Amino acid sequence: MDPLTLGIVALMGAAATIAGASEDIETDIGSESNPNSQVQLAPQMGHLHRFINKAVAGEPVAYGAWAGIAGTIAFVLLNLHIMPILAITVGAAVGTLILVVYTITSHMGRIVSQSQFQQPLFMDALLEALGPIAGHGFIALFCIVGLSTLIVMPINGTPLHIFPLPLLAVIWGITLGAIGSSTGDVHYGSESEYQHYPFGGGIPVANQGDITTKAELGAKNSIDVGNFCAKFGGPLTGICFGFLVFFSFWITVVFGLIGGLIAGLVIVLLLLFINERLENFARTKYGPYKE
């Protein structure tokens, strides 16, 4: 076991945790992925709103693309012998600009295509959400490209993986998007978007699109959803992505190739066991939903 490599792996895990949390909050502010369906349905259900409708593919494709752009530009700059921290920053900044442009076009497109329901195009709602979207997006991209760069850097002579940086950035981007869409969306703010329904009842199909459009004062907006998701959805996505990145490399760094495979199998079995116990505990303690 090499302590320097282990330290790098720990740093990658920390970067992945921050990336996961930022990615989930960014996509929740934009109502990307699952929340998007609810925001999309609202006007035809008679609920006009001031939410962002960021319909950019699914999170995996979108984050694969943003991370791919950021990672490739960083790779080009690294090959020109530019300082890594600067190369990663420039790559993430360009990726964020593209993210912002796609956010604007998708929000405008979706809202305008619902004009028959009298849904106005609120430009102030769009512009005020762009800052938080860009900020969280930049942090996520910086961390993904940063950890991908750590993977390809030849520490002690050999890199942790032989894939080139652009390919790794795309793969980690898709992975993070998928985790944000699955783990994050369990806490995606449906409770926030359906605040006027009793908590814990799930969202029956008949209620879909009947979202909460008013806040304590005035209209509810996408940043309210982001604030709500910053409590559970974001951190959980971060922990999930952080564990995934950390354990992927920790097992082989500590136990070697064959030992790492066995350790990986043991971790998966342990997680299955913990999940089963947790679900049983929750079902026994809280029981089925009652009317």
Next chain:
Amino acid sequence: MSAAGGGPAGSAISSELLLVIGIIGGLIGIYLTPLNHLFGPLFASLGAVCAIVWGSDAIRRVASYGLGTGVPSIGYMSLSIGIIGTLAGIALASSSLLRGLSVVGPVLALVLSMVLGLVVAILAKKVVGMKIPILERCTAEIAGAAALSVLGFSAAFAGSYDFAQILTLVIGPGYIALFFILNTLAIQHPFNACLGPNENQVRTLKLAGACGFLAMVIIGIITIGNPALTWKGIPASLLINIVGLGGWIIFFKKYVSASFKEAASVKWTGLWPKIEE
């Protein structure tokens, strides 16, 4: 004009015209790549933009049958088919089987991709049981557009559509992964973003142009990574970026004006109007 899902999409611009623009524009751009190291990559990128606009229209036609969340999925699938077809086409053209005929590479890439797309669509209808009448034609078209757009950007970066060059400069360093996902997004985004009962083909295609040119700007930036692409001291990346940025500004402005014009109302503050529930 609308494409709410569940039927054929109305269109102001015929699909045949867009097909011709995509294929002819795409192929001319790619074939002009060896012209020189400044204008060649520019033409190849412009060819890729033509293919992206064509592919976006094909996505619009097939997805208007109610694909919904399947819009990105068919984009993903067709881009994969396009990349396989492209690599097979240019590899075959440079193989000993067709020695001396490497010039047929781009056409072979297009044909193979479209045939593969057709086979996948037939399988989707016969085996999976999808009931979209124009699935075969549209999947073949999207795969063809994918092939030309990926080959266009690859040729722009490598400065050639020769398989050996693309293998060394595009596939080896992993740029092909970016071209795959960037073009997927550019081709499927316009219709996905404008989805809804009041969708309009012209507005969607304006966005397709903007997405194509934005992808071209990214290609322009990464072309800095190939220092061989200069002519009389002018780097190709500079020219691609200037033209790409100019094209993007024009199409983005057209898209935003069209959106303002077609919106129910545009508000810079305040609440929504009261409507009957």
